[in-house]
Amino acid sequence: MEILKSIQNRVSVRSYRQEDIEKEKLERCLEAGRLAPSACNAQPWTFIVVDEPELKDQVARTARAQTLNMNKFAAQAPVIIALVMEPANITSALGSKIKRKHYPLIDIGIAAEHICLQATEEGLGSCMIGWLNEKKAKKLLKVPAGKRIPLLISLGYPNSETSRSKQRKSFRQTVRCNAYR
Numbered sequence: 001m002e003i004l005k006s007i008q009n010r011v012s013v014r015s016y017r018q019e020d021i022e023k024e025k026l027e028r029c030l031e032a033g034r035l036a037p038s039a040c041n042a043q044p045w046t047f048i049v050v051d052e053p054e055l056k057d058q059v060a061r062t063a064r065a066q067t068l069n070m071n072k073f074a075a076q077a078p079v080i081i082a083l084v085m086e087p088a089n090i091t092s093a094l095g096s097k098i099k100r101k102h103y104p105l106i107d108i109g110i111a112a113e114h115i116c117l118q119a120t121e122e123g124l125g126s127c128m129i130g131w132l133n134e135k136k137a138k139k140l141l142k143v144p145a146g147k148r149i150p151l152l153i154s155l156g157y158p159n160s161e162t163s164r165s166k167q168r169k170s171f172r173q174t175v176r177c178n179a180y181r
């Protein structure tokens with residue numbers, strides 16, 4: 001039941017207090033990401049912790065989409081984690097080809113959720129950010145050209161009470177028994 005509580009409590013936090021994150025808390029979030037499952041245990045990820053204020057602001061700006069009014073909040077967060085996608089191992093890469101699904105992208109999503117759930121446990125707020133200018137972010141973080149940054153995660157203490165009801169499809173809409181229809 002404990003894990004379900006954390007899942008229920010995790011929401012995307014888009015307003016942060018100007019307060020640093022304790023090193024141990026941040027490390028536990030990263031540890032949760034490190035322990036995530038992945039296809040063929042390829043672990044196709046590197047997590048870059050961006051906490052140097054000026055660099056962090058620049059990285060936050062790569063996520064800003066002014067016309068859509070998106071991701072302005074990222075600059076408020078004291079930490080941004082960039083999830084870099086690494087090449088899969090041979091078995092995962094072969095599986096991806098044969099089964100025509102990109103396992104590393106699935107793996108990164110799982111690692112991201114591990115990080116965000118641990119953040120909830122630590123009393124921290126987080127938001128996955130998939131809308132970013134990857135080219136700019138890669139340049140700022142010195143990520144080699146051939147690699148990708150599918151996601152950023154903003155992390156910090158929420159500005160206010162974050163509990164809110166989740167907007168989700170109903171259980172009945174979501175779950176089928178034994179067959180699609």
Ligand SMILES: Cc1cc2nc3c(=O)[nH]c(=O)nc-3n(C[C@H](O)[C@H](O)[C@H](O)COP(=O)(O)O)c2cc1C
Pocket residue numbers: 010011012013014070071127128129130131132166
């Ligand atoms: C892959 C992915 C990319 C996302 N990108 C963004 C983003 O760029 N900006 C943002 O504000 N939220 C982003 N989100 C957060 C979603 O909007 C959010 O998870 C969804 O609306 C459900 O709300 P909740 O997280 O509060 O439960 C992203 C979430 C995922 C899983």
